[in-house]
Amino acid sequence: MAETKFLVALAESKTGKILTSDGKRYQHIGESWLAFNSLREAETFAKEQVESNPEIECVILTQNKKPVAVARNIYGVVKFTL
Secondary structure, eight states: OOOOOEEEEEEETTTOOEEOTTSSBOOSSSOSOEEESSHHHHHHHHHHHHHHOTTEEEEEEETTOOEEEEEEEETTEEEEEO
């Protein structure tokens, strides 16, 4: 089994509040991070999430929780920034 290398957190774009993997506000119950084995997998997941719901953004981090990118829907186009 490969070691997790990247984490993705979902958040409300307007408030920055962290969401669980099922899109509900994180209340310290359930998972707030989704784990991926490659940056490409993490970016693909983030892009799909933001395309399907423009009201959220996805934060991609290393396994040590260092920020890599933030995926946001800007006027219908998914942009990765930091």
